């Protein structure tokens with residue numbers, strides 16, 4: 421992760437002046453989706469880059485020690501060794517950006533990664549994920565518990581009630597407290613954009629989250645009916661850019677929810693490159709939150725290396 425965002429005092433005047441031009445946002449999102457994407461070996465290289473930015477996620481009610489164990493081993497070796505060898509990439513220590521699990525599974529993940537001699541960070545959702553509808557003291561306790569169990573990154577959810585009713589000061593105060601509870605763990609703030617109503621609200625929530633010291637802002641929990649969309653991403657990365665220009669602090673971006681194909685991962689990378697520049701193309705400032713994206717990326721890399729798509733048994737860990 422890059423240097424932390426210390427945040428700043430809440431600037432309500434800045435927040436109140438925010439207006440988002442919906443037509444301009446939609447047009448820009450269209451343009452991004454029609455950007456020419458890399459082909460052949462360049463595409464394979466971009467796909468490996470995407471792999472390094474994945475927060476390999478499992479957030480299911482039936483998560484157990486064993487599927488978290490498998491997830492961690494997959495995160496440590498996300499692409500089969502022989503495919504990497506064919507690409508001359510077998511000795512680069514390629515891993516995903518992190519694994520992401522519920523708080524009660526953090527200890528399992530930390531244990532597996534330690535046994536595998538890996539320093540891969542464990543991220544944990546917290547603060548009453550996904551709805552955030554538990555008392556503040558419980559949400560804070562959850563953050564502290566996940567950090568105590570070894571999570572190096574905490575994905576908090578914002579209080580949508582406060583955002584929808586324009587209580588920005590109260591939202592700022594809550595996020596500040598989460599930041600303090602995180603200690604040295606980096607904090608990603610999930611806006612749950614599918615529940616924020618307007619692009620203006622998304623921009624304001626992004627700004628307040630960054631002012632309160634978020635190291636990343638993240639689109640969604642993956643549990644809302646609308647998750648990571650390109651127009652919303654344009655709004656959020658523009659807020660990141662404006663915050664950087666005003667404060668000099670770089671905040672990362674994490675689209676999450678419903679990202680399933682290699683092709684989509686290339687569009688997300690193109691969006692970051694075009695909107696924020698090359699510096700935001702690393703796991704320090706960009707993550708893709710996804711539970712099943714890696715499988716399709718592996719298929720495409722297999723195709724690049726062998727000239728055909730794999731049978732199911734050829735990528736058993738996918």
Ligand SMILES: O=C[C@H](O)COP(=O)(O)O
Nearest residue numbers: 641642677678709710711
């Ligand atoms: O934060 C990550 C998301 O929960 C993953 O969503 P997904 O299962 O739709 O990939």
